[in-house]
Amino acid sequence: MPELPEAERARLTLAAAAGRTIADVDDRDSYVCRPHSPGEIADALRGHTLADAHRLGKFLWVQTEAGPTLGLHLGMAGRIVLDPDEPSRWDRFTLRFQDGGSLALRDKRRLGRARLNPDHAHVGPDAELVTREEFRRRIGRGRAPVKARLLDQSAIAGVGNLLADQALWQARIDPRRAVSTLTTGELDRLRRDVRSAVRSAVRAGGAHTGRFVRAREPEGSCPRDGHPLSRARVGGRTTYWCPECQH
């Protein structure tokens, strides 16, 4: 599930834990905490107090007062839970606070991640904030299919598989088109629809809420014209589009 909207919700949860002091950390899952060794994150965070929470695309990080930064990523199935009623076998990384509460990365698939002092230099501008000029430059060059480029977090950050299909449908652009064939007008329209898809998904509480996303299934039909949807693998991901109105 996690795309930008879910990451933003997780950021708000992290922000709600500001001011709380870490008593101990469960960082024993060495896959989720790679490349750190067990105990390394715990030793670095113990005794520090959580401060501001940040997000760039799907990448999250929370600062500590006078301590290191904790980077978190939700992977494909993770979420952040604050003060859960009970611990879960799917809590892959947990902060325990001095006040008795806790904050956990809860993730069935274990593809989420926790690490100290993450470097986001390779991550592109946030999809919600990208300027028209940046979008034209970062999305419009090369020969990748436009869907693949939207998913490239170093081009722009935050768009996942569902939001990409939603935005391309709104912009009426075929996901298989090479980016170099898009006109400036099409790029500008796509940027507008990426931002609108992201914003409305954030408001509605998730990437799954989009009008096209809800129709996005085998045997699904286009919400605009009722035409049966096409499905194919684009950029390595399952992709749906309307062959009638997307060109």
Next chain:
DNA sequence: AGGTCTGTTCAGCT
């Protein structure tokens, strides 16, 4: 029961 599919990222190859 076993095979296939899945919303992400990353390494490795051409």
Next chain:
DNA sequence: TAGCTGAACAGACC
């Protein structure tokens, strides 16, 4: 280089 492919993980679903 840019752009694929497959691996990493483990649950959901048929």
